[in-house]
Amino acid sequence: MSTEKLKFGMVGAGRIAQTYAQAFAGTQHAQLVAVADSRKDAAEAMASGMNCRSFERYEEMAAEAALDAVVVCTPPATHAAIGCYFLQRKVNVLCEKPLSIDSTSARLMLSTARENGVILTMASKFRYVDDVVRARSVVASGLIGDVIHFENTFAAHVDMGNRWNANSAISGGGVLIDNGTHSVDIMRYFLGPIAEVYVVDGKRIQGLPVEETVHMVVRTTTGVTGSVDLSWTINKDASYINIYGSRGTISVGWNESKYRESSKTGWVVFGSGYDKLQAFRSQLDNFALAVLGQQQLLITAEDALASVSVIESAYRSLRQNRWMSINRRPDLAIVAGA
Ligand SMILES: NC(=O)c1ccc[n+]([C@@H]2O[C@H](COP(=O)([O-])OP(=O)(O)OC[C@H]3O[C@@H](n4cnc5c(N)ncnc54)[C@H](O)[C@@H]3O)[C@@H](O)[C@H]2O)c1
Numbered sequence: 001m002s003t004e005k006l007k008f009g010m011v012g013a014g015r016i017a018q019t020y021a022q023a024f025a026g027t028q029h030a031q032l033v034a035v036a037d038s039r040k041d042a043a044e045a046m047a048s049g050m051n052c053r054s055f056e057r058y059e060e061m062a063a064e065a066a067l068d069a070v071v072v073c074t075p076p077a078t079h080a081a082i083g084c085y086f087l088q089r090k091v092n093v094l095c096e097k098p099l100s101i102d103s104t105s106a107r108l109m110l111s112t113a114r115e116n117g118v119i120l121t122m123a124s125k126f127r128y129v130d131d132v133v134r135a136r137s138v139v140a141s142g143l144i145g146d147v148i149h150f151e152n153t154f155a156a157h158v159d160m161g162n163r164w165n166a167n168s169a170i171s172g173g174g175v176l177i178d179n180g181t182h183s184v185d186i187m188r189y190f191l192g193p194i195a196e197v198y199v200v201d202g203k204r205i206q207g208l209p210v211e212e213t214v215h216m217v218v219r220t221t222t223g224v225t226g227s228v229d230l231s232w233t234i235n236k237d238a239s240y241i242n243i244y245g246s247r248g249t250i251s252v253g254w255n256e257s258k259y260r261e262s263s264k265t266g267w268v269v270f271g272s273g274y275d276k277l278q279a280f281r282s283q284l285d286n287f288a289l290a291v292l293g294q295q296q297l298l299i300t301a302e303d304a305l306a307s308v309s310v311i312e313s314a315y316r317s318l319r320q321n322r323w324m325s326i327n328r329r330p331d332l333a334i335v336a337g338a
Pocket of ligand 1: 096098
């Protein structure tokens with residue numbers, strides 16, 4: 001395997017970019033050579049820590065740094081314009097979730113990547129968490145039988161009063177798009193395409209103009225049901241994935257992961273919990289190796305578009321208070337009955 005390190009740029013030097021900075025330090029295939037942020041001081045601070053160049057404008061970074069790839073770590077409403085800017089210059093793009101705030105702009109990103117022969121993917125860290133990958137192997141082995149029901153929870157208190165996350169013009173919505181994009185991606189990873197979705201808005205106490213606690217129910221094309229709790233207000237800190245099969249149960253937790261066969265007593269522990277840095281490193285490595293043509297992307301651009309489409313349908317469900325069908329062809333991303 002080649003030990004060549006690809007030259008990466010990063011757009012956005014905010015919260016999540018700090019995790020990428022740490023992850024770059026441990027990757028074999030990617031090297032951060034430049035960072036751009038419209039907050040000049042933020043770009044400079046990160047660049048000095050990473051010993052790389054800083055730019056105030058990403059257009060200057062694209063012109064001056066010879067980049068193989070870029071990580072887009074800016075707020076969601078900027079993803080399509082920034083992503084397309086780099087894709088048009090034949091720079092491969094790893095874009096933070098959500099890929100974009102609507103399927104029209106997400107489709108434009110996919111077609112721009114295709115036309116320019118470069119790779120586009122969405123960062124969705126949970127697919128890269130070791131325990132999640134192991135849990136998927138356990139499911140695939142048939143140990144818990146046919147999967148009947150999937151539960152996912154991303155609920156932790158965070159005051160969103162002064163953050164862009166609660167400004168739908170910037171974020172695309174509230175907790176449903178913010179945390180729910182991860183949920184949809186994980187469910188698709190385990191269960192395949194989602195056929196329909198129903199979302200109920202919860203009680204609002206933070207005084208935000210967007211939803212802060214929601215319950216989402218899905219049915220997949222193979223008839224598996226999924227139940228998702230998302231909140232910026234309540235804390236539900238048990239395991240974040242539970243998968244119920246005809247012959248057993250799997251539980252993926254923040255501190256431990258385990259499975260239990262219905263015919264046996266007791267749980268079997270198979271993982272030690274969530275390691276954010278491990279997940280970000282694996283994600284960067286998978287993307288870099290895909291760019292080098294040495295590995296398949298774990299999350300394809302079509303997966304990313306499918307997540308955007310499901311979330312878009314989920315918002316229609318929230319507004320119309322009814323089940324929404326999701327077209328199975330992500331290229332079209334047409335919502336039946338919308
Ligand atoms: N994978 C995860 O676990 C995870 C966690 C948090 C955030 N995110 C995602 O990461 C992205 C960024 O979130 P964050 O919390 O780091 O936000 P943030 O506000 O902390 O950082 C965003 C940065 O982008 C900069 N910026 C904004 N517009 C810009 C532009 N046009 N050009 C250059 N710089 C620009 C801002 O100045 C800011 O420094 C979002 O898409 C979010 O959904 C992912």
